[in-house]
Amino acid sequence: MLSVSQLDFDYAGVRALSGVSIEVGSGEIVAIVGANGAGKTSLIRAIAGMLVPRAGCVHWHGQDITGWPSHRVCELGIGQVAEGRQIFPSLTVEENLRIGAMIARARTQESAHLTRVFAMFPRLAERRRQVAGTLSGGEQQMLAIGRCLMGAPELILFDEPSLGLSPALVQEVFATIQSLNREGITIVLVEQNVAQSLRLAHRAYVLETGQIAMAGTGAALLADDRVRQAYLAL
Amino acid sequence: MTDWAGRMAGDAPPRALPLLAALLAALLVLPAIVDSYVLSIAILVLYFAYVGQAWNIMMGFAGQLSLGHSLYVGLGAYASAVLFVHHGVAPWIGAFAAIGAAIAAAAIIGALAFRFGIAGVYFALLTIAFAEFTRIGFDHFPWIGGSGGLFLPVARHGESEFWMLRGPPVMFYYVILSMAAMAFAMCRLLMVGRIGYYWRALREDEDAARALGIDIFRYKMLAILISSAMTAPAGVFFAFYYNTLFPEQIFSMLRSIELILGPIIGGLGTLFGPILGAFVLTVLAEVLNEVLAALGWEIPGARQVFYGLCLLVVVMYLPEGIWPALARRLGLERRR
Numbered sequence: 001m002l003s004v005s006q007l008d009f010d011y012a013g014v015r016a017l018s019g020v021s022i023e024v025g026s027g028e029i030v031a032i033v034g035a036n037g038a039g040k041t042s043l044i045r046a047i048a049g050m051l052v053p054r055a056g057c058v059h060w061h062g063q064d065i066t067g068w069p070s071h072r073v074c075e076l077g078i079g080q081v082a083e084g085r086q087i088f089p090s091l092t093v094e095e096n097l098r099i100g101a102m103i104a105r106a107r108t109q110e111s112a113h114l115t116r117v118f119a120m121f122p123r124l125a126e127r128r129r130q131v132a133g134t135l136s137g138g139e140q141q142m143l144a145i146g147r148c149l150m151g152a153p154e155l156i157l158f159d160e161p162s163l164g165l166s167p168a169l170v171q172e173v174f175a176t177i178q179s180l181n182r183e184g185i186t187i188v189l190v191e192q193n194v195a196q197s198l199r200l201a202h203r204a205y206v207l208e209t210g211q212i213a214m215a216g217t218g219a220a221l222l223a224d225d226r227v228r229q230a231y232l233a234l
Numbered sequence: 235m236t237d238w239a240g241r242m243a244g245d246a247p248p249r250a251l252p253l254l255a256a257l258l259a260a261l262l263v264l265p266a267i268v269d270s271y272v273l274s275i276a277i278l279v280l281y282f283a284y285v286g287q288a289w290n291i292m293m294g295f296a297g298q299l300s301l302g303h304s305l306y307v308g309l310g311a312y313a314s315a316v317l318f319v320h321h322g323v324a325p326w327i328g329a330f331a332a333i334g335a336a337i338a339a340a341a342i343i344g345a346l347a348f349r350f351g352i353a354g355v356y357f358a359l360l361t362i363a364f365a366e367f368t369r370i371g372f373d374h375f376p377w378i379g380g381s382g383g384l385f386l387p388v389a390r391h392g393e394s395e396f397w398m399l400r401g402p403p404v405m406f407y408y409v410i411l412s413m414a415a416m417a418f419a420m421c422r423l424l425m426v427g428r429i430g431y432y433w434r435a436l437r438e439d440e441d442a443a444r445a446l447g448i449d450i451f452r453y454k455m456l457a458i459l460i461s462s463a464m465t466a467p468a469g470v471f472f473a474f475y476y477n478t479l480f481p482e483q484i485f486s487m488l489r490s491i492e493l494i495l496g497p498i499i500g501g502l503g504t505l506f507g508p509i510l511g512a513f514v515l516t517v518l519a520e521v522l523n524e525v526l527a528a529l530g531w532e533i534p535g536a537r538q539v540f541y542g543l544c545l546l547v548v549v550m551y552l553p554e555g556i557w558p559a560l561a562r563r564l565g566l567e568r569r570r
Binding site for chain 2: 071147
């Protein structure tokens with residue numbers, strides 16, 4: 001479904017990604033874990049068309065989409081929930097959601113998607129007329145996810161969805177990701193929260209200083225000594 | 235038409251429409267009840283309401299700070315005035331040339347800035363730079379009068395006055411009132427349309443808007459093109475109302491600043507903000523002048539100091555502008 005090969009990217013003269021290749025199959029949850037600065041966000045943004053890689057390519061259903069701008073990538077059905085949630089604080093919850101459905105692929109289905117999102121997140125329905133900046137951190141994360149769903153994505157790229165949330169809310173976000181996956185949405189999850197991500201993911205990649213250090217199923221990586229020492233402090 | 239009317243009314247608070255109708259009615263009968271001095275101030279208020287509305291599209295709606303809108307006023311003024319003076323072309327036709335000239339300049343600025351990611355302060359500097367070098371260029375362009383200025387003949391015999399925009403202040407009053415009303419309606423349509431949503435997303439968080447699939451370059455370009463196209467007719471009005479054009483004045487930085495004060499003080503991104511801001515600034519500045527004159531104090535620059543104080547008070551106590559606070563008082567909040 002999604003195939004990234006030999007991706008290089010320099011950030012301010014420093015190599016952020018170097019020969020990164022990943023494969024994501026339809027219906028999978030693929031986690032990309034690693035420390036701060038390992039290149040996780042660069043990888044997500046290169047896939048999403050938010051930055052142009054120096055070398056390498058991105059294929060989507062066999063089509064070369066390397067360097068496509070994000071508005072074209074979104075139309076393909078690749079959605080993203082960016083780091084730090086990035087909601088529009090002075091717009092209402094409903095306006096935030098509606099903006100998510102303005103791409104051509106989702107526009108005609110706007111009301112249907114809105115109903116679906118409200119069914120999934122009743123809290124958002126309660127607060128639909130409230131200004132988004134007044135929501136709690138957890139609610140804002142739900143809004144960010146809901147807004148992404150408004151674009152009817154086939155694949156969602158999650159960048160650090162657990163960042164800044166309480167442990168209980170982190171559980172809720174991970175449960176949401178899992179249920180989206182059960183509904184058939186493919187997930188790429190970028191996380192610093194290694195243990196939980198590996199438990200959730202079918203497969204995972206460990207990114208270290210811009211390179212893929214390890215790859216395998218979530219369970220295998222969880223059991224791997226190097227992963228346990230470096231990321232799980234066991 | 236009914237569809238348009240429906241969208242225009244849309245989510246407007248129920249009390250807004252009667253109030254708007256009353257305001258329009260009052261403005262329509264105003265020339266019958268006031269003297270020429272008040273009328274001249276009313277014209278000034280409506281002029282600033284109009285250009286403020288046009289500028290507000292860029293800053294208030296799309297979040298792009300332009301400090302060089304005098305460029306579009308000046309190009310509009312010169313395009314129509316030159317056609318009139320040298321070729322006898324009526325301003326109503328000249329307005330198309332004016333809009334064309336402003337759009338061409340905006341396209342160059344926009345393409346440069348938005349293609350190469352020039353944003354924020356740097357974008358504002360770029361807009362100033364364009365206005366400034368146009369001013370200097372026009373200063374050295376004798377065909378259009380150069381720094382000596384371009385003067386429009388006040389009356390032309392044998393031609394329809396209205397068609398050539400030669401007439402008494404009352405005529406200019408109704409022209410600028412129609413322009414302000416149209417600008418208001420147009421901004422309302424843009425605001426409730428899809429483009430308005432895109433602009434607001436862009437203004438709030440450009441990166442997030444991009445991530446959601448909004449073509450940032452395209453919507454920024456549309457903002458600058460629409461805003462400049464709307465600003466140019468203000469230049470046409472200026473040229474035919476004042477009959478004299480000097481590059482030094484019309485392209486000056488001061489003009490650019492003057493026209494953005496109204497929307498900032500009235501309320502950025504709101505429809506009534508530019509109108510209210512223009513009213514507050516112009517009327518209060520006139521009152522201040524009158525009071526100072528009555529006291530026998532001639533203070534040069536009092537007006538600028540007053541503008542500064544207004545800005546200071548609003549920024550400190552009403553950062554959203556006067557209109558949002560007033561709207562809450564009047565029970566005119568958005569229904570959504």
